[in-house]
Amino acid sequence: MPRPLRVAIGGIHIESSTFSPHLSTADDFEVTRGDALLARYDWLSPAQPWATDVEWIPLVHARALPGGAVDRATYEAWATELVEKLAAAGPLDGMLLDFHGAMTVVGSDDAEGHLVAAIRSVLGPEPFVSAAMDLHGNVSQVLFDACDLLTCYRTAPHVDVWETRERAARNLVEALRRQQRPHKALVHVPILLPGEMTSTREEPARGLYARIPDIEARDGVVDAAIWIGYAWADQPRCRGAVVVTGTDATATAEAARELGGHFWAARDEFAFVAPTGSMDECLDTALAAVADPARRPFFISDSGDNPGAGGADDVTFALERMLARPEIRDGSRRAVFASLVDPQAVAQVADQPLGSPVRVTVGGRIDSRSPGPLPLDGILEAVADDPDGGRCVSVRVGGLSVFVTSRRMQYRLLESYARLGVKLDEVDLVVVKIGYLEPELFDAAGDWLLALTPGGVDQDLARLPYRKVVRPLFPLDRDFTADLAVVTG
Known part of the structure; x- marks a missing residue:
């Protein structure tokens, strides 16, 4: 009888404004470990059919209300704990990364990229990594390269948080059972908008996200995700993104190109959700x-x-x-x-x-x-x-x-x-x-x-002193043609 799959769980969950003087420290975070960490996920109690015969290995999870940049010593303590527990866990088939995607750490412009690179350095290249994120997170090239599966919320306000985490875990387990590393495709969309202009209660975000189920139903596609991005950090990674994962390379790339095109085409339709x-x-x-x-x-x-x-x-x-x-x-x-x-x-x-x-x-x-x-x-x-x-x-x-x-x-x-x-x-x-x-x-x-x-x-982004974001970037810039190149992996 084959041994159960062994999957680790952990992450650091916060979004951080680089324009806020607030400094997020350990006192701002709720930290869970061990059985308390596993108890966060209702698919484990009782186990859903897809989650049976999986040994879930809890590492550490830290979560805080959004704030300013995270104190570097605070971040490094948890990153070190994650890496050390991974190293002590023995052979692993995969890891579920449960984080926001817009964390800023003092001195770093890509905190999640740094974190997943550190995790990969211990985990090695073979295990699969699946990330569950907020749609207001950011997908850097480093993050995309290090993860095998990425997905994010599909609603704002976020009423599908736990559904998203379960989807990320289920996609991971199913990929491991297929014994096939997923194909993935990324399109960066040069748009940066506040969440208050992109609520899925209203068009065009409502219609944009409504396209996802049909895309996922296509042969060869497993998951499609749209990141609005985080508007209040001045970092090169801050912009819209589309990631599609699947079992067929051509289908995933075509879906990502299509969804990225719809996102870009809707740019002038985004407006505040209230007067x-x-x-x-x-x-x-x-x-x-x-x-x-x-x-x-x-x-x-x-x-x-x-x-x-x-x-x-x-x-x-x-x-x-x-x-x-x-x-x-x-x-x-x-x-x-x-x-x-x-x-x-x-x-x-x-x-x-x-x-x-x-x-x-x-x-x-x-x-x-x-x-x-x-x-x-x-x-x-x-x-x-x-x-x-x-x-x-x-x-x-x-x-x-x-x-x-x-x-x-x-x-x-x-x-x-x-x-x-x-x-x-x-x-x-x-x-x-x-x-x-x-x-x-x-x-x-x-x-x-x-x-x-x-x-x-x-909310008036033009009043903010951006210096590091990649330009041109809508709506800070308007008269340009977007490069919607598809990056595959």
Whole structure:
């Protein structure tokens, strides 16, 4: 009887803005090893038919909310652990790499490429490597060369995260059982767009990704994937990509060429998923709109400092503009600002009795873009412990609840608001540090706008000081012909 396949699992999962002053350290990451790592994958408990007779070898997995570049010592500690555990694991048939694809490490422009090269140096050339990635990741030539299979999410907002990881694992196991190294084809597409212009809720991304099932159904094709790329890192690898893998070299190359052509042809159709404006323009519209109950709660995305994309989470620009509005200051309109990370401010007020008057300075400690740290003079209305944000407080200033957290977090779930005593159906206006609204907020919103605010993930890419991206690159450049060459492997 043949021995079971032996497949290792591990990775480092974060996207990192090179335009954010935030530094991601070990404290920002959730780390799993051993049985806890294997428990992340529901196809193992109980094992799906395709996953039986496979010995899964857990290495280490580290995952963090998007942020700034990863501290080099932090990265090297986990990369070393991955490599050492691989070396100690004995003979392996393959590895599942579970990572984002847009990690920046201080001093490196291709962190995932570096990681997979280190893994290959120990694993050797024969075992198969399959990568599961975010569609906002980047596919460098180094990464493509070192992996046998690559796939990514097909939805934004990402509702197929676990489905993607299972697909990457299943494709790997099936390739190993065929005992045939997959053919693969890569097309780099010279487009760099923010996720808020490429949501699969809207065209043209919806139609672009809808092409994938038909392509996968073709003879000789196993998987097709489209990477939008990560717009907030200034690195040569940051651009769109298409990768197709399969059992037939000609079919994979033709599919990659076709899908890359459709991506490029749609470039002028991409637009923001909601109406946009400056923060003041968005406030003008929102405060007029909430006179209509059907448009409440009205959401405004403070998109430039979105921690879900890598923002520092403490730029005070949007909050200052809210506090300048008389109808918010005097309580005529009920509003929420979610949120700012400031553990020092939380510690200063959290132990006071609820209802106490508080004076505290918040924000601007990481990203000091104007106006920097902002004084709040209000009432302590709530204190709660949040699994993402740690100890959190809500300070009431007139009609505005300002959420302040001990750890960076994104207020994307209704339960996070409820912990601080806020029911969104009783609120006129919510300003949240986010880009496109995640599903629960999207369903709750009466209406919404995307504010083009400053920060490390500024949606107006022309305002960012790119130096290293490969030019020409749409939309930074427009009058050029794309080189959509197919690279095979």
